[in-house]
Amino acid sequence: MIWNPKYEMMPRKDLEELQLERLKIQVAKVYEKVPFYRQAFLKKGINPSSIRSLDDLSKLPFTSKQDFRDNYPFGLMTVPMEQVVRLHASSGTTGKPVVAPYTANDIDMWSEVMARTLSSAGMTKYDVMQNAYGYGLFTGGLGFHYGGEKLGATVIPTSAGGTKRQIMLMEDLGTTVITCTPSYSLIIAETALDMGIDLSSLKLKLGVLGAEPWSEQMRQEIETKLPIKAIDIYGLTEIVGPGVSVECPSRCGMHIFEDHFLAEIIDPNTGEQLPYGETGELVLTTLTKEALPVIRFRTKDITSLNVEPCECGRTIVRMAKITGRTDDMLIIRGVNVFPSQIESILLEIEGVEPHYSIIVDRERHMDILEIQVEVSEEVFSDEIRKMEALEKKVQEELESTLGISPNIKLVEPKHIARTVGKAKRVIDHREL
Ligand code: AMP
Ligand code: ZN
16 A cells, blocks of 8 residues: 555656755755755855756765764754754664664654555554564664554564564464564574464564565565565665665565655765666665755665656655675675675575575685575484585585685574574674
């Protein structure tokens, strides 16, 4: 169902007019209120009157995660604190987190785009949504929570973790929709199996999964192991949290809610804007945010945009499934390797489970790539010879695609640490 046909099905010409109008207001506001932006504009020799058409977007300076750090915690904010009703922060692993302030209108807008998101995924007010995204500073929990309520669904705020209890509640409360990271959905499947509970005997039918990269192969694994249709959702703290884009039932890209978020693709090396269809780095500009408007944020996420009409009737642009981040590319012995490539190859191989770790090290100036991957119970308890044959197969498949030879270590089921939120798959000892 389309939650807000007016904005999700707008003729593109009208949408672009609306975007331009809103962009002008955001640009004027940051220029007036945020010294960081004013300086960046002046450095480029522009001011708000330089923006006369959407094409002028490319004149504007970029914003990066580093700019958020440099202006920590409130340097990019455009309203006084008394107008801020909530603060979130990103899960940044090093240094200071990104702080995201919201006004009451920002929370309304966020709930609106999340209601559209859940509706696009196939949810209605008749659904019971168990929300296993982490509640707290992370935007996932509360973002989904408000969207689910706005839609009129029944929201169960379980947060992440306590998997056995999650399954008990799923069974007892009649959960129809699970919202969590793709990796956590697999932990739920595995735990249900241990508990002797057949998930397909429950009412569960839909999963709205995101917050981390996952391949099409991972989607297939998830849909085999859980009785759900798995829908991809994308978002980030700097822009709003979840709710930037989501798949529709056709699952051919994630529709970006373009009346609130303006999207471009750039060449990550030159910063040049790329045409629709080409793959590069996603850059997002907020069009309606009050507390923290963001101009041309470099997401580092790699995707492409498709503006062709979609069979669902939405006119808003679609972004392809994220294939990686410009900063998660590993350079191993000079060869570029994306973790998503490794995942896709591994999960095509029979007997291999969707739990793996990529470990990179350096020994005597030489990069070593080790991939630990779990195998199924049957393979593990089978003859050594069969394990060796599988190991060889994994090794050969990876080598032929990646162009470098990794060390493969097949490990027993449940050997690899499980995380309830975003999975950490790459361990690069070279940075230490
Ligand atoms: P955070 O601000 O901590 O929520 O992290 C946002 C980042 O998570 C994004 O920039 C992406 O790299 C990643 N992410 C979120 N959703 C997805 C998704 N559906 N597919 C791939 N990566 C995602
Ligand atoms: Zn669609």
